[in-house]
């Protein structure tokens with residue numbers, strides 16, 4: 318059943334579904350596997366970290382205290398269009414877990430963050 322509320326269980330489910338899609342994506346898979354690793358333990362750690370990130374964003378809880386902007390600046394550069402793929406996979410995953418209203422709330426946060434990242438990563442010099 319699709320959740321009509323945002324809670325930790327829903328976010329954890331979202332992480333499982335989203336990062337399975339990411340790992341299989343022809344463009345994004347390689348970028349993530351190069352950084353996160355390819356074994357399941359590394360991916361469990363990654364999913365737990367990003368779950369905490371979203372718990373912080375959406376619920377004001379969790380233990381995430383990293384620097385996402387810095388992490389993405391330091392990745393090997395990749396085409397801007399990859400953000401569209403990221404967002405599409407995220408939206409599909411949201412729709413598998415949350416109802417339409419909650420999916421929209423979370424998607425809007427993701428779009429905002431994605432826009433901030435892109436403004437910095439692809440700023441004209």
Ligand code: HEM
Nearest residue numbers: 348349352353367370383384385388399400403427430431
């Ligand atoms: C095409 C777009 C993106 C790519 C290729 C990408 C790639 C990555 C990779 C490879 C990592 C792992 C870095 C590491 O473990 O060293 C990472 C971490 C992370 N990403 Fe992304 N990302 C993208 C978009 C986003 C967006 C839109 C968000 C948020 C809405 C996001 C949130 C995060 C967070 C919170 C981390 C953890 C940072 C930390 O280690 O503290 N990413 N990303």
